[in-house]
Amino acid sequence: MNPDDTLLHDIVRALATVECCAPHELQFALHDYVDTTAIERLAAMDDAEWSLSFDVPDHVVAVHSDGRIVVDDAVIHGESELDASGST
């Protein structure tokens, strides 16, 4: 796997976690909602701080340069992962 594709996989896995399905079972293609090449390029940027947010069906996704992936305000992937259900 291209190392810069790791972020794409993490995003897909995070959405699959929220949707309670396998990554290949998601009912939409990420590329239809966000430029996946842009994600690769952001992931390849060293020492840069950035955040990217985009909408997919039924969810809002925010990705950060520190590796956090937030789906609907719950951190699904990252160093301080919280409950994926979003319960407080």
Next chain:
Amino acid sequence: MAIKEPVDERASVDSWDRVFRALAAEPRRQIVMSLAESSPERELSLPEAANPSSMLQDPDELMVELLHEHLPIPEGGDYVESFRTPLGVRGGPAFDEVAVVLESLLTCVDDVPDQLVVGCQRLEAARGMLAE
């Protein structure tokens, strides 16, 4: 006398941009070459058709990349059509536009700089065959 249609140069430039964007990733190039080598009308299984034997990638990881990143790009240009359950691909109405670029490289492989040939299984094979 037939009236010559005005040439839309911008449309031509856009077409070339789309072609090279469609070919700007190894799994997408593998799909195009796999279809060109079998038959564009024939449906090929994925991820196998995108996975060269020389650099076997984890099939589950490649499947995710194909679904979420790679397939929508050539599909958007009508270069390929894909099918689900099981995942497969075949040539689309504009398949020739992408196939001709890669096939051209095979026909002039002796002129391709070495650094682009070494490590590329098909070009290495084509050069070996031409040298015989």
